[in-house]
Amino acid sequence: MTFFWDRISCFSYFQNFRRTFSSNPNLFHHNNLLFSRLQKLSNLPKLRRIFFEEYFRRYKMGMMNTMRTKMHFVLWALLIMFLGSMTVGGLVGGADILDEIFGLFGVSDDDPQKSIAVVNGELISPDMFFQVVQNRRQTARQEGQELSERENDQLYDEIWNELIQITLIDQEVEQLEIEVTDDEVYYELESNPPQIFQSVPDFQTDGSFDNERYLAALHNPQGDEWLYWEAFTRDYLPRKKLFDRVRYSVTLSKDEVWQEFITRNVDHTLSGLAIPTSSIRGDEFNATDEEVTAFYTSHLDDYLQDETRMLRYVKWDKKPTAEDTSDTKQFGTDLIRQINDGADFTTLAEIHSADPGSAVKGGDLGWFGRGRMVPPFEEAAFKAKSGDIVGPVESRFGYHIIWVRDRRGEGDDEELQASHILLNIEMGPSTRSRLKREATQFLYEVEDNGFGKAVEISDASLDSSRQFTENSPIPGFGFSQVPTRFAFRSEINSVSDIVETDNSFAIFQLMEINEPGPQPLEDVRKRIERDVRQEKQMARAEEMIGEVYEELLTGKSFAEVAETYDEVKLIEGKERKLSTALPYVGSRNPRLLGRIASSEPGELFDPFEGQRSWVILRYNSQGEIDEVEWLVQKDFIYDELLIKRQNEAVNAYISELTDNAVIIDNRRYHIR
Structure with a gap:
């Protein structure tokens, strides 16, 4: 047609x-x-x-x-x-026609204020970025979700990366015509x-x-x-055709499918010996200062880090005061008065209870006996008569208004049927205003006298972070992108505005700016000491496994050799599928799978490196292969493995495009 x-x-x-x-x-x-x-x-x-x-x-x-x-x-x-x-993203979808209508892609000005990213010379407009952000937020709101600060930051990163990938994909489509x-x-x-x-x-x-x-x-x-x-x-078809080229380049042989079937379905019996590093003890394996320094010098690339910053800060925790506690208790008393005046308990529970599990059921807790509830709740409830409204009762969860609806049994077997309204004790508006005023007054003191003097005058508690990168939490403070952005977009000694998080108000001062490069030796010393010790233990394990192997070749059994060496652990010969974990070896160990594929039952394998261990195994037997099951599973296994490898190939292709691209990140000029 x-x-x-x-x-x-x-x-x-x-x-x-x-x-x-x-x-x-x-x-x-x-x-x-x-x-x-x-x-x-x-x-x-x-x-x-x-x-x-x-x-x-x-x-x-x-x-x-x-x-x-x-x-x-x-x-x-x-x-x-x-x-x-x-939404933007995925392998086939892409950006939109706005790049040509409003100039959202391919902006010709190099001014960072006019682009949120530059990909191989092609600019992406902040208008595009924030339009997609707004659409995603609106979708979340329509689904009843209000994004937290961290979720918003994750959304920024997600969309930015998607726009980068889309641009790279479209550039590749154009390049390949x-x-x-x-x-x-x-x-x-x-x-x-x-x-x-x-x-x-x-x-x-x-x-x-x-x-x-x-x-x-x-x-x-x-x-x-x-x-x-x-x-x-x-x-979208050109993008699909691009990825089809990548997918179709992936091959899968019948032998590979057969080996996967064997790995999943056929029992193998393997026994052996292992020398794990955990069994090799002694102070001689501890790292000396000279070894730490030498290891650090020869492995500098392992300790590279991005730019780091260090902050000091004053914070005002959002904690309820005695006044807030009193207000919550008074609100509970008011609810009890409403109930006694004829208000419906279940309706009030649905509206006011902070217990999500029972609120949707009108506060219903069902039947329960002694020992099921926190002590203050239990004591008040079991003292009450059927039909009583009790409270407000304070527990570690807040204040409870309890309606004892019925009771049954006697003594230790007595049970209550009750409902409750839980009122969390939270910071009230007056406390929030007071904290905000204190933070504002602190900023005034900083302007007049400097950060350090302001700390002394206000008697505030001063905290400092360790070094952190742009994508890591602030040590001691937690994950919050606002102070992180401040730290990476400010000059040394700059002071932030008031930062509000879920838990506090805070004001920060930038104390250190560290360029990309190796982490200081002292910052990674413990890690190096662990690595050196592990390396020395593995070397000793390799030396010992050679001795053990020689003894096995003389005809000794695994059990006999295991009794000779305290460091040697016995691996019992049990039927296992190769897709399951073998002690000291793990699951799907490529060395083990390769040796089994090329060996016959009864062979003793040469020593090989396992999981923090050296291992010797004997391939004792292989279970029967169900040919009918092979016919049933082979097409499914082929499709599953092929799709997995194709997806890996596509992801690797995108990663290669990204790694080889020249990408300028201008988010700091647009996201505050």
Whole structure:
């Protein structure tokens, strides 16, 4: 069948787009600017996802209401819902047409204020970055999730890395001159219906996706409702073709599949001896100062670190005061008064209880006996009569209002059926205001007298961090990107504004700036001492295993040799699958798998290095191979291994692109 969409110019493409949406002027604040810029483009630009995310976001709900009126609107609404729900990332998806409309990619100015990243000379605009961030946040809010400070920081990193990867992928597509034909676009739509279509009633029969109904709609368009699916498909197919090249380069032999089947399914009996480093003791294996220095000098590359900073800071912990405790208790008393006046306990529990497990059940705790609850709760509840409202009762969790609904049994077997409302004791507004005032006053003192003098005047508690990198928590303070950004974007001795976290208010001063390079010897001394000791122990274990091997060759048994050496551990001969862990060797040890594949049962293996140990094994026997099971599993194993290796190849390909790219990170100019 001839592909029914001719190639169209950018102008006519977006004229269709404009006619469809021009009746909704609120779709975009800069509608006229948008189309005036579109009309200046001479070629059909890449249709990418984020454009639809933003452009259709406000429109998609209205379109969804008319989905069932006719197929034309069904397809339009599906497109909007599909594209509106997509985000940047993945191997096939990409950035959007905004790079060509608003200049979000390929900005020609080298000013770091105009780019959040530069990838091989191609600039990525901060407008693009923050638009995607906003879309992701909105999606999270729609799902009832409010992102924490740390989650926001992780989101920044995630989106920045995705935009870098997308740019690199598109550059590679362009470099390799990968293009798609009309026939390839049409074949993709025919052969791989978008997943979202498969859940739409219009394309279903008896609740299941009906490919014939889908194809009928595809073959018989009612207008230009398929136009945007074509454009989107035309955009992602080059990326798909790029990764298909990588995937198809991966090979997998029948022997590899057979060995994996053996590893998973066939029992092997192996016995042997091991000399673990943990059994080699003595002060002679401790690292001397000379050995530490020599090891450090010869392994400098192992101790390289990024830029580091060191801060000192004053903080005001967000802790409830006695006044906050009193206010919480008074609120509990007020709730009890409302209940006694006729308010519904279950409703109040659903609204006010801080116990998520029982709040959704109106505070219901079910039946419980003695010893199940914290002591203050238990004592108050078991003293009460059925029907009593007790409280507020203070425990380490807060204040409880307890409703004893029923009781049964006697003595030690007595049980209560009760509900409760838990009120957390939290910092109140007045405490928060006081802490903020104290922090503000401290800043004033810093401005007048300097940081050190301000600490003395305010009698504040001063803390200091150790060195930390831009992507690590601040030692002693925890993970918080705001002070981290301050540390890496400020001059020495700079003082931060007030930083608020979930647990405190804090003010920081930058004390040290350390350039990239090897960590100081003293900072890694303990690690080196451990490594040197481990190295010396492994050398001794290797020496001993040679002696043990010679004794085995004389005909001694494993048990006899194990009795001779305190350091030698016996590995009992049990049936095991090679995919499971063998003591001192681990699971899927490549040395062991290779030796078994090339050996016959009964052979004694040469010594080899295990997990912090040296090992000798005898291959005693192999279980029977179930040929029927092989026929059942072989295709599944082949597919599983191939997909795994293909994904590894794709990830390695992307990593290579990233490693070889020249990437300038300008986030510090845009994220505060």
